[in-house]
Amino acid sequence: MRRPRVGVADLVGRAGFSSVAKGLRRLDALCSGKLKTTASLIAGLPAALELPIEVITDALRETHRQLDQAGGIAEERREAKWRAEFQAGCVLAAQGNEANANHDFRHDRQLSEVSQDPA
Numbered sequence: 001m002r003r004p005r006v007g008v009a010d011l012v013g014r015a016g017f018s019s020v021a022k023g024l025r026r027l028d029a030l031c032s033g034k035l036k037t038t039a040s041l042i043a044g045l046p047a048a049l050e051l052p053i054e055v056i057t058d059a060l061r062e063t064h065r066q067l068d069q070a071g072g073i074a075e076e077r078r079e080a081k082w083r084a085e086f087q088a089g090c091v092l093a094a095q096g097n098e099a100n101a102n103h104d105f106r107h108d109r110q111l112s113e114v115s116q117d118p119a
Helices: 008-014 020-031 036-049 053-085
Strands: none
Touching: 008 020, 008 036, 020 036, 036 053
């Protein structure tokens, strides 16, 4: 037997929101992945959707996993782009293995004279 479709305004009402506008903002935030700020909506979803709480909990766990994975992939891409575009501005040279203040740090003039014209 098929369940009748529930509109978003009815959904947030069933989830316990007396203000439809506020409930819709929370639903929009939830759909955007903002799980921490939508706890009140999440708490009302089992009753609103007439589903066991385990189904909602499993869906939230999977959403967390996918968001973490997407964030990791985005971070890896940013890191790879940064590494590909990195150009050293100077070279630091240290003499000796001692950790003291007598290191000889010098600016490599050859690198500083490289043209910075955009390609």
